[in-house]
Amino acid sequence: MMKKIFVIAILFLLLMPMLSACWNQKELTDLAFVMALGVDKGEHKKFDVTFQIVIPGNVSSGQNGEGQGLPIAVYTSSGDTLTEAARKATKKISRRLYYAHTNLIAVSEDIAKDGILDLMDALDRDPEFRTTTELVVTRNTPAEVLVSALANLDKLPVNKITKEIKSTEMMLGENMSINIDEFLAGLVSNGKEPILNGFIVKGDVEKASESEDLQHTKAVAILAADGLAVFKKGRLTGWIDHEKARGVIWILDKVKSTSVNVDWNGRKDAITMALLRSKTKVSVEIKNGKPIIHIVIKDEGWISEANTVVDLMSPSEIEKIDRLVEEEIKQQILASVKAAQKMKSDIFGFGERIHRKDPKLWKKLKRNWHDHFADLEVNVKVDSYIRREGIRTKPFWSDLNK
């Protein structure tokens, strides 16, 4: 009996330290949720980091009925490393910076050109960061502006940006969601180069971070996605825009729905086909010791606009439109490939595919892959099917001049 008491007493003593402090405990009110990070080239130090912190009381539908203030607060700090900048920021912020909900990291063009690599390890190693955080490059604007800008549709501007990327990936296909992991995978692999989305603040940049901006129905400053940033050996080498960007996304098999215009009867952009589904298959063929890339795209869609006289009920006409669409898509894809080849940056991952298909050949090509890539032969084949034409048969244009 005594022994039992003795043992229990020892156990309690061992467990005592638990009560003295709770090391990892953090109250929600002691945390500052960092929603977005912006990194610019620093004047005195290497990086100027901007933190977008959410003010919870102004975001949720508060029941205390206080006046709706601004949902975010922005603080800046600088340092030679990301960790240093983060710790220095505590001099300005009353709470502990918490990165587990950081959904966006914006990098300015300058940093992208030189220095983005120094950021990456901190983001990769710290368990608090999510690896699914979006990474974007800001064009012609400092990242600070992007991170401080407000938005009128979404309370939290960072939601606007992340949702926007996803939505445009789905509907247009000129941008795609790229997170830290994918960027790193592209950096590390020698058969692929990474790309990043570009963002721009249109309009009056100064007013972007003021709440007056929101008082107008047509906001004075708007955040918009704009093109793809192409990297080579960890540095930004160039931009690809508009349809060429879409071509890139297409080859990467991330395009889901978009629209393609074709000419008809001499009229430019007369018929528009809206794609519903698209699948891209990239395969490698080795001929005479040289790799040839075959890109096969299969897509389906419906005709969303027909602004000319055309008989949409006749299958042969539909087939003709199909051919035109296929040709149009093929041209766009080839143009994208050429644009990337000009930059000598294999953003499509063709090198990786060659590696998988024929490792021995890859070993030979690995060293100067950029040059080999520039001369790579690429074939594109598109199969496009228009399934439906909406709820009208002939366009009213057919009846116009009667």
Place this chain on the structure above:
Amino acid sequence: MSILSSMLKKKQKKRQNDNYRQKQDPQKPEDLLILSDYKDNMARIKGEFGNSTDIVFREFKFGRKKGICVNVDGLTNQELISEFFMESLSVSDRDDNLQDSFQLLADKVVNLGNIQLITDWNQVYDALLSGNTLFFLDGYNHAINVETKGWEQRSITEPSTQLAIRGPKDAFTETLRTNTALIRRRIKSPNLWLESMKIGKVSQTDIGIMYLKGIANEKIVLEVKERLKGIDIDSIQGSGYVEQLIEDQAWTTFPTTYHSERPDVVTSHILEGRIALIVDGTPFVVTAPAIFIQFFQAPDDYYSRFDISTGIRILRILSFFIAVIGPAVYIAATTFHQEMIPTTMAIAIAAQRENVPFPAFVEALVMEILFEILREAGLRLPRAVGQAVSIVGALVIGQAAVQAGFVSPVMVIVVSITAIANFSTPSFAMAIAARLIRFILMGLATVLGFYGIMLGLMFMAIHLCSLRSFGIPYMMPLAPFNPRNQQDVFVRFPVWAMKNRPTFISKGNMVRTGENQKPGPPKQEENNQTSNGES
């Protein structure tokens, strides 16, 4: 150290010996016998009972002899005795010398009921206090003990706990005989054996042990009887006392015996091979052995079809878990693992917690204790008002606290969900266990977040797996896993598929249902009628 403890022990023993009741004093052998003179007997009884006014003495003349009839008013059926006196007890003076008066009296008294001849004083008191009537005849040192029990008792009403929507609505009452009758009516088999014993030195409570011979495990029956015999306490006021005294392990919050107010529940347990302990004076019947999963089975499950029953049972187990880990998870998620909460929800909770002065643990603790107090208060108030007050109280106080800025609305939600989940456990004993464990887990969560909760749950699992109820592992049939017994654990097989009794409890006849019990449309014969009805 040892001197002190031995001194303490000596003092304890002395106190115990002093308090020993007088009955334990060795009595002289002559005192044990009934005296021949009935007047002496009467005086002695009066003396023992201190002239208690509810002991009724009736002197009568039987032939030429005199005698007294003693009984306790209120325990006996007085009408019966009066009738007896009026009708049977008249005898002519002529017969008395020829026959033994005592025998004659005995023959008459048989009209009243079951009789016994007793010579022992202890038996006298036992008999009197059980509601029997004693007849003393002058000159004989025996007494006639006849059963004339009859007292006011509650009629059979609806059970106050364990309500079933579709099922019998009678419940046990406080009288042993009524309860055994309720069970006998449902099991009309001679194999249903009833053994009685009296427990409790002062209270001498009757306890009945009922089981089905041939189906119940003999070893368990013996074990139960052994433990009952070993009880040395002065009174048994309710079946809870018995439970606590014969339990396997005292240091656990989980119940290892089951109690119920419903005859159908007890009957089905007996049919599965368990043993029922019926305690006089309380409507709660104890069944042993009990296993963990039993406490999640409600009588309603068996009266509905299997699909609904299965769904609701899974819901119950789920709500048990919510009741146990609810507040702990909230505390862990908001103070340690904020990354787990979706962003918008995290911001919403953060907004609510801005104005709250307490850390999450204190908030949770205060709200939980408040709820417990409200629940206790609701029990004390008269029935009509009690329910309303506890619900209204919870809502109003919760709302007021939120508006005053003491607690965050999320906390109120968490606590209410936990409380409601707690109520859905069919067995009250298990619900109490859940309440206690909840607080421990909350404490662990405060210190170490999810790791603490997991540690607590693992401890609970190890503890549960090491429990035994009368030799049967508590977590049967989950661990050790027995595929044949899975028919009533999480899923409830249809009645026609529950072929065998649980193998771990009963050892005898295993088969419950016959073959081909699955319902279906009537089978058609081979060479049947053609369509125009020719056979």
Place this chain on the structure above:
Amino acid sequence: MEKAKIKASQMFILVVLFEMGSAILVGLGVSAKQDAWISMLLGLAGGLLFFLVYYQLYKYYPTLPFTSYVQRIAGKWMGRLLGLLYIIYFIYLSTRVLRDFGELLTTTIYFNTPLIVINSLMMVIIIYAIHKGIEVIVRVGELFFGVIYLLAIVGFLLIIFSGLIHPEFLLPVLEQGWRPVFITFIRETIIFPFGEMVVFTMLLPYLNDHKKVKFACMGGMILAGINVTITCAINVATLGVDLFERSNFPLLTTIGKIQLANFIERLDVLFMLYLMIGCFFKISVFFYAAVVGATDLFQFKNHQKLSFPIGLIILLASITIASNYAEHIQEGLKVVPVYVQWPFQIIIPTLLLIIAFFRNRKKKTTSTLI
């Protein structure tokens, strides 16, 4: 030895939980890059082979644990020495697992908490379990087996639905040929986790049905082996070779990538749940084997007296065996396999088997003479 009996199905579950315990967490077979899963399968085959050695030894002495029959085979003093060495070996292995577990928690979620706190709390629970005996441990195992499988299936489904799996990351298969695969196999996967079945030589006597040993243990190993291989393959398919090589805890990284329907994300905590259960069983089995061995060797009456002291030893050792994580891993990959695991798991049992074979042959011949 306790007076306990275990059913074959319980042994099966114990084997599965034990094998899967910490094998899934750390990066196993990483040096084989995308062919890690092949070296896993090879490890499974090798482990099965070793198990046959242990099984044969068991058949010679079905009621004795290892520490008893090693005395019979190798002679009293040699046997006692070997038994002691094995007890220390088991203690060391459970210390390693405890350290692994603590390191994982402090790296990912609880980085401010001191290691000793996490380890000591885990040990309290395990000491309690050991105190209650092997029957309780296997019962808890049965309870948690369903939970673990549920977690695994849910996790698997979530990963698939998040669209994270890229089977092409597993190509090209055998890019560097068989050599790296073999080297990884010999150095790593055969001894961890499959070679560790040597600890079951202490537990096999508890089984109540001698014929089912083969099925229970080998079946358990196969199931666990398949699980580990699949997990490995999923890790590579989700993360790609580079990230797989760079991650300390690949499965954690994979789970961290799950993002579904906007609110299911950052499920690291579920991973921690699984981890706790897996490590609990692994540490418990090693710990229990050490306790039983010590009880047997030093002729104690029951094992409960030893559970607390040995537990304390394991706890303190887990803090002191390495001063940082890199050292701990380095030990585990370079030093331990060659100097510790190979002798204890393979060389000594095989030698013992040969000696036992000769002894029994002699016995048979002598008995036929009579």
